[in-house]
Amino acid sequence: MVMIRLALLALFAKSAEGSGGNCSSQAATRTCVPDEGGFIQRQGQSITLGTNGSSRGEGDKCKKGNNSQCEVGSVCGRYNQNSNSFMCCANNEVHGGVAWCANREGERCSDGINENCAHGAICGRYNDNTNDYQCCANYEIHGGVTWCAVAEGGACSDGVNENCVQGTVCGQSGALVTRGYQCCSNWIPINGIAVCVLQGSIAVDGSALFRQSPFLMTHDSATGYAGGGLNAPNMIRTQGVDFVGQLACGARAFDMRTMKKGDTFEDVSFHHGSFSGGRMTYGWISDQTVRETIPQIINWCQQHPNELVVILLSHCYETPKATTGIETMKPATEISCTSDEMLQVFTELGVPVESDCSTLDSMTLDEAKSHATMDTGGRLLLIPGEGYCVESNYDPGVTGQSQLADYSDRTMAAMREGSKPFQAQEFLQQSMETDGTFGNVPLSADLNAQVLAWIISTNMFQGVNFLEMNLICAYGNSISQTLGAQVTMADQQQCAAACSVKSCPDEGACGGGTPEGHKCKKGDDSVCLQGACARYNDQKNDYQCCASYEIHGGVSWCAVPYGGACNDGVNENCATGAVCGRYNDNKNDYQCCANYEIHGGVTWCAVAEGGACSDGVNENCVQGTVCGQKGGNPKNGYECCSNFTVIDGTAVCMKAQTGNVPPYNPVFFMHGIQDYGASGNGLGDKITEEHPGTKFITIDLFEGAASYLTKMLDQLGGVRDFIRKEIAYDPEAFTNGFNLLCHSQGGLLCRGVINTWDPAQHGLGYVEPKVFISMAGPQMGVVGYGTIQDSLPQWVVHKMASGAMYTKQMQRISFGGYWKDVAAFKNYQESSTYLAPMNNEAPIERCYRRVTCHPGGCYYQGLQGCVWPSDMSWDRNPQFKAAFNRLEKAVFFGSPDDGAIVPWQSTVWGYYDVESPEEVVSFNKTDVGKRDLVPLNEMLADGRAELQVVSGIAHTDWLKPENVALYIKYLK
Known part of the structure; x- marks a missing residue:
């Protein structure tokens, strides 16, 4: 202690002799004036100081006015007005005749006492949590409290924004683990914490x-398809969304690993597994194939023509048997990813390929974009990945977050040279269990947040090429944008929609893209994709992102619209004019409603007559009605009604009839190509309006793209x-x-149902289509x-x-199965997987070659009786003809203004003549009609079939x- 005090004394003496202030010493007195920085030790006055024999040093307590207790160069100055405390201090000023310890800027001071600071500074608060104060020249007042206002770039206290000048926040700087803070105006929220953006984008020009251009790459990309039905998805999945979802979340490069099934390259899918001794010891093989999924990527690229997407192909294997799902000890042999056959799988789909490694080493980004530009628009490039042209930088030792920073530093330092x-694998490596299976894939939104913080606040990833990550749903958009990608708002919303509790487990894990309905932290609106982070539960004080919100009592509340679910009777949770009423007695559910009634002290949503209600709960309906079942089938739902009957203890609503019009037999509606079951809702409404009680059922299968990406035979079975x-x-x-009411492609599917309908076989008695x-x-x-093309x-x-x-590839496309090119008629007969067997045009040899026949008929790819064993070359399927001939009525509508079907006459059984391929002929002049391969002539003759041509209908x-009205009259 003696040595420390001597050192301090020498320091103060040196300061007095230097340029700090103009001071003079005479015996035991000392007078000081302001220095160049505005700080003063005395201001034109003199105070008697202690002698060399004094024992108390800087900061030691002393008695008021007793300077002799302090070492030479110090006075006994006041430092706390409330407690009237004094201590020895070298820097001091006189205020109101009292000597105050005058601390310099940045030094601690006492509870907002400005006199405790040197001239020109005040004692301002700088830490909200610990209530600490320090001397500062710049300050601002927030909520009546004086806060030290640190300029941009200056250090601040633990995320306290009041500690920074207006327009900045106190954000975290550097990696998340360092927890340093500084004031900054450019920042992004990560897990509810503001992180200063110091580095900015690391994008490069063309x-x-x-190899020095940054791309965000998904690790084991195809595992985004691994899901429902898997025994161990947590051991397989590195991503939570499919290829298109990954692109929406910011991916611009894919780690694709392919598995060839069987002898040809017709069926190539994806995998994730471990291999040894010619076997997949443990792993997964996808249902999805290259031919099914790559077109979806191409379509995305066409919609985003300025983005370059790269496929890194590696880990190519083949297996003799086509299976999918979890596999153990499955025979599998590694094959070349750069063979002509493997690359042709992609090039046939229109994907540009660059397989020369030396070319890739010297290629510029602009050259890559040019090479990747497809004829149909968009940029997509396939290159051989790790093990071929790309350094993987795989390190099995990176199993914890603490090891990732060192790995990243080492990898980037080496790869810049x-x-x-190259890839930088910014994820934790999956461990292997002793039995050869995988441990769970280590997925962490916090880890992705760590990588994002490194990118924006350090130069760690300057010069990165393929930055590879798991769980792209978490922070993928933010990371990708810092790498230079353009991520549209529509893509951000699509990615946010895919953010589930499983995909993004942490609150705010989606960066600024947390979707509506997901939890957030109170007051942190920045994490929400839209709207605000608002309260939705009064009892639990919970918050979630919501697009619509209102302020009640100074608190932002999620404002749920009419009919939306609300929280336990909390009216603030509903939009103005609605209350949060109960609507389900069994589940105790609540929703926002404008009409309500009180039963037993509980507020119930009161649904008007005809409105949907909840599972027979009468309180959910207005007085005078009950919540009754709609018809005999509970899945039809419930509605409020005043006219009802009781059957087996259940109230069943009795719908009022309009006159004596009877209902039709049930009507099934099948939609057309690229359409949805809901497209028939308008027809159903009209039919049931005119014939109340008619059961109208839409077949909601194979909708949208699935309508043409699923082959017809599979659709028929479904x-x-x-x-x-x-x-x-x-x-x-x-x-x-x-009844069957079928549109477009659905018309062919319905005919397939009719042709293959066997009531006895189906266990349905004698129920048949009429x-x-x-x-x-x-x-x-x-x-x-x-126009559909x-x-x-x-x-x-x-x-x-x-x-x-x-x-084979195009016969997997739905309309490939009914593509009929009369100029290639023999190919049609031999290869059509749907229409040729359906119309009895498949040659007999085809059946003998490909199926086993028995006296009851033959089976071909799921169609019963593709041919009938005989010596005839035509008319081989009496089963199909007989089943179709049992119809009571068949009506075929078509229009010359159709605009989609080529030729439109096909809709009324006309087609190009086989003998004169340029001429369209009527049914009776086609081969099918002339040879009676379908029983249409007979049905037309006896009035059971009609061909209706109506102009002006697209x-x-x-x-x-x-x-x-054109066809309702035909329903039975």
């Missing part, structure tokens, strides 16, 4: 080398099973059979799809134009309610 494209299950569920409703109405259904096939993937359109529709106009 002249940079491709390298000469090849539609037929759907109908069977509906009949089994409510057999009484189908006692007299059912009426078949086809609206613009191409019964004789197509050779083009007119504009919305199909370009690779499909190219195949249509190239005459390659009879390959392809989708048949679905307009105003056109129902």
